[in-house]
Amino acid sequence: MIVADDGVIDIRNVTKTYATRDGQCITAVRNLHARIEPGQFVFLLGPSGCGKSTVLNMLAGFEKPTDGEILLSGTPIGGPDSRRTVVFQDVQGSLFPWMTVQENVEFGLKMAGTQRRTRQARANALLSLVGLQAFSSRMPFELSGGMRQRVQIARGLAIDPQILLMDEPFGALDAQTRALLQSELERIWQETKKTIIFVTHDILECVRLADRIIVFSRGPNARVLRDICVPNARPRNPMSGAFSDLTEEIDLLLHTPGTSARLERALNNS
Ligand SMILES: Nc1ncnc2c1ncn2[C@@H]1O[C@H](COP(=O)(O)OP(=O)(O)OP(=O)(O)O)[C@@H](O)[C@H]1O
Numbered sequence: 001m002i003v004a005d006d007g008v009i010d011i012r013n014v015t016k017t018y019a020t021r022d023g024q025c026i027t028a029v030r031n032l033h034a035r036i037e038p039g040q041f042v043f044l045l046g047p048s049g050c051g052k053s054t055v056l057n058m059l060a061g062f063e064k065p066t067d068g069e070i071l072l073s074g075t076p077i078g079g080p081d082s083r084r085t086v087v088f089q090d091v092q093g094s095l096f097p098w099m100t101v102q103e104n105v106e107f108g109l110k111m112a113g114t115q116r117r118t119r120q121a122r123a124n125a126l127l128s129l130v131g132l133q134a135f136s137s138r139m140p141f142e143l144s145g146g147m148r149q150r151v152q153i154a155r156g157l158a159i160d161p162q163i164l165l166m167d168e169p170f171g172a173l174d175a176q177t178r179a180l181l182q183s184e185l186e187r188i189w190q191e192t193k194k195t196i197i198f199v200t201h202d203i204l205e206c207v208r209l210a211d212r213i214i215v216f217s218r219g220p221n222a223r224v225l226r227d228i229c230v231p232n233a234r235p236r237n238p239m240s241g242a243f244s245d246l247t248e249e250i251d252l253l254l255h256t257p258g259t260s261a262r263l264e265r266a267l268n269n270s
């Protein structure tokens, strides 16, 4: 049966409030709305503390909204499941250190009871997709940071999720490796047609890769400042006028003093 909303993420009026250990309440994000279509490459952008990881964790099912709801394919997200996988920033601790690269990539399939031959074939194909077929029998400690992130991506894709959630996955890498992995991720996205939701505070990363950029105001009480569709063709040329215009526009949006306060007043008066 084909579900009309298959793969659609519908964020409906979501607010997330945390209780802190000293008995206070902190509202990270407030009244978020967004509809994310299957196959979109969406960036969540904003200053530190604006709630990007909070939103990603709710999408993963690690956290629940305090108010509102998030639907996936028409039903509320109740917890983590195999339709979504998460790639974390932590290049050191994110892989199982006692398993080879191949075993790490096969892990989710093994848990799902997939036969050995099938999971080996799938892991081989994915290691080839991320350019690591020659490293399948290495241990994680023998890899560079960029290679570990590629293994994480292959491991995330192994169970064939609809959605890949990425929380600053390249944040700890040097500039050159980061640029290389950005190109690779763009190619992987084009080949796999997965929905990717990518958290960053790097404007250039967004403008280089995104279909759509959801810009958050400063937190707490963060809201969506702008939801920008990026129509520019790929691969994008950072020297082009369209690229630098959009970069400048977002930079102004994030760094103009009082933007959040003005937004707050406008929303309260609307
Ligand atoms: N488990 C928690 N308990 C209490 N407060 C939390 C918790 N997790 C996040 N917060 C608070 O929610 C707000 C948003 O945090 P979050 O980690 O989502 O921001 P972020 O945009 O991902 O920041 P960064 O760019 O620094 O990673 C912050 O004020 C943070 O202190």
Ligand SMILES: [Mg+2]
Pocket (backbone or CB within 6 Å): 052, 053, 054
């Ligand atoms: Mg974060």
